[in-house]
Amino acid sequence: MLCCFDNEKFSGRLRLMDCSANSSDKKTLKRWFFIDKRVGCCMDLTSNHASPVLTEPAPMNKSRLGIHSAILPYSQPAGSFSPSKYITIPRKKSGKFDDVWSNGWLDAMKSSSPPRKKLIKDFDVEFASDDDTDVAYSSWMLKYPSALDSLEQITSYAKNKKIAVFLDYDGTLSPIVNDPDCAVMSNAMRSAVRNVAKYFPTAVISGRRREKVFDLVGLTELYYAGSHGMDILGPVSQTVLNSHPNCIKSTDQQGKEVNLFQPAREFLPMIDEVFGTLVEKTKDIKGAKVEHHKFCAAVHYRNVDEKNWPTIAQCVHDVLKDHPRLQLTHGRKVLEIRPVIDWNKGKAVEFLLESLGLNTREDVLPIFIGDDSTDEDAFKMLRERNQGYGILVSSVPKETYAFYSLRDPSEVMEFLRGLVRSRKKKVWGHEAGRNNC
Numbered sequence: 001m002l003c004c005f006d007n008e009k010f011s012g013r014l015r016l017m018d019c020s021a022n023s024s025d026k027k028t029l030k031r032w033f034f035i036d037k038r039v040g041c042c043m044d045l046t047s048n049h050a051s052p053v054l055t056e057p058a059p060m061n062k063s064r065l066g067i068h069s070a071i072l073p074y075s076q077p078a079g080s081f082s083p084s085k086y087i088t089i090p091r092k093k094s095g096k097f098d099d100v101w102s103n104g105w106l107d108a109m110k111s112s113s114p115p116r117k118k119l120i121k122d123f124d125v126e127f128a129s130d131d132d133t134d135v136a137y138s139s140w141m142l143k144y145p146s147a148l149d150s151l152e153q154i155t156s157y158a159k160n161k162k163i164a165v166f167l168d169y170d171g172t173l174s175p176i177v178n179d180p181d182c183a184v185m186s187n188a189m190r191s192a193v194r195n196v197a198k199y200f201p202t203a204v205i206s207g208r209r210r211e212k213v214f215d216l217v218g219l220t221e222l223y224y225a226g227s228h229g230m231d232i233l234g235p236v237s238q239t240v241l242n243s244h245p246n247c248i249k250s251t252d253q254q255g256k257e258v259n260l261f262q263p264a265r266e267f268l269p270m271i272d273e274v275f276g277t278l279v280e281k282t283k284d285i286k287g288a289k290v291e292h293h294k295f296c297a298a299v300h301y302r303n304v305d306e307k308n309w310p311t312i313a314q315c316v317h318d319v320l321k322d323h324p325r326l327q328l329t330h331g332r333k334v335l336e337i338r339p340v341i342d343w344n345k346g347k348a349v350e351f352l353l354e355s356l357g358l359n360t361r362e363d364v365l366p367i368f369i370g371d372d373s374t375d376e377d378a379f380k381m382l383r384e385r386n387q388g389y390g391i392l393v394s395s396v397p398k399e400t401y402a403f404y405s406l407r408d409p410s411e412v413m414e415f416l417r418g419l420v421r422s423r424k425k426k427v428w429g430h431e432a433g434r435n436n437c
């Protein structure tokens with residue numbers, strides 16, 4: 001007998017349980033089936049074989065099942081996902097704020113960057129073994145296929161197009177580690193990124209301070225944006241200088257002429273002040289760390305005992321209460337305070353495309369690779385433009401606006417190497433390293 005559960009939490013799928021299995025013991029309950037409401041395909045999670053049953057097909061179905069995604073329009077955002085990562089502070093009619101217990105901050109803090117088991121549980125899949133989590137990941141990959149497995153599709157579609165590569169830093173180019181100051185990039189990754197930049201315009205767009213991310217990456221051939229895109233050093237473009245009032249001519253660390261765009265410049269003194277306050281307020285919380293990213297401030301709680309998380313949340317909450325022009329975003333075990341302006345990583349990608357003279361061209365294929373919630377702005381922008389690919393780096397199932405997935409930074413490196421290999425082979429048929437862009 002099959003029982004049907006509407007399981008919105010699991011990627012908009014209907015969940016079917018085979019009640020002929022022993023359901024009293026969750027560990028032995030192995031026969032779950034998922035029906036993707038849009039894909040119209042039923043999958044036995046124990047066998048991971050998809051077989052067509054029920055429900056009518058929808059426009060996104062084919063792209064999710066391996067037919068070349070770029071041929072198909074992004075007709076709708078992925079699943080029922082609506083990433084509300086910008087946290088509006090709930091205000092009571094009295095003008096007072098709700099506290100961190102009731103406004104969901106602590107839940108968001110707990111679920112940010114969770115371990116594998118916990119995340120699977122959040123998707124309401126009560127699995128116990130590593131095999132089961134692998135099965136859940138494989139099922140998730142039907143919706144977000146591996147960019148490595150899809151490399152041939154991606155590169156053949158990109159053959160006559162200009163690829164532009166946009167990369168997040170933490171969790172994408174470097175693995176997540178406990179101390180943000182120790183998040184170094186391997187030489188192998190550096191060399192992969194350097195090679196990518198030989199063939200495609202390449203930028204790193206990070207939440208960190210721009211100068212810091214440049215120090216960590218150490219490649220002069222890239223463009224850099226810090227503070228989640230609020231601090232961009234891009235190529236000189238008169239069009240961009242004319243159309244963006246906050247954009248000025250400047251020089252980079254090598255003395256080269258560049259365009260400098262800092263749309264939140266007026267917030268500098270406020271962020272300075274808030275940084276000082278946060279340092280002071282958290283100084284007695286063991287493990288807490290505050291970073292000044294110039295146009296935003298980050299409060300890390302990865303190394304703080306969970307019993308002290310409410311105190312961290314309260315400190316940040318109190319600061320925001322006093323600064324209505326600032327807002328909160330949740331990152332991986334980090335609370336970030338940033339200006340309330342209409343600017344994000346997605347806008348930064350568009351800005352850089354414009355600076356490169358690629359924004360209005362239809363033969364451009366932007367690829368954005370990132371792991372964090374702030375990268376969703378870029379994934380979403382690409383979906384809305386119906387152009388290019390967002391690639392989410394995650395080793396656990398996550399809702400996302402991205403189109404493809406990669407498990408971890410080592411797969412990112414393989415993917416970047418694959419892009420270069422295919423460009424060398426398909427365009428020139430030899431190993432010459434010329435910039436084709």
Ligand SMILES: O=P(O)(O)OC[C@H]1O[C@H](O[C@H]2O[C@H](CO)[C@@H](O)[C@H](O)[C@H]2O)[C@H](O)[C@@H](O)[C@@H]1O
Pocket residue numbers: 168169170171175176177178179180181183205206207208291298300302331332333334336372374
């Ligand atoms: O946009 P990104 O380049 O991904 O930057 C996002 C945040 O990355 C850093 O924090 C994260 O990585 C740390 C090192 O692995 C880890 O310790 C921390 O828990 C993560 O949240 C950076 O320190 C933050 O300021 C960035 O906002």
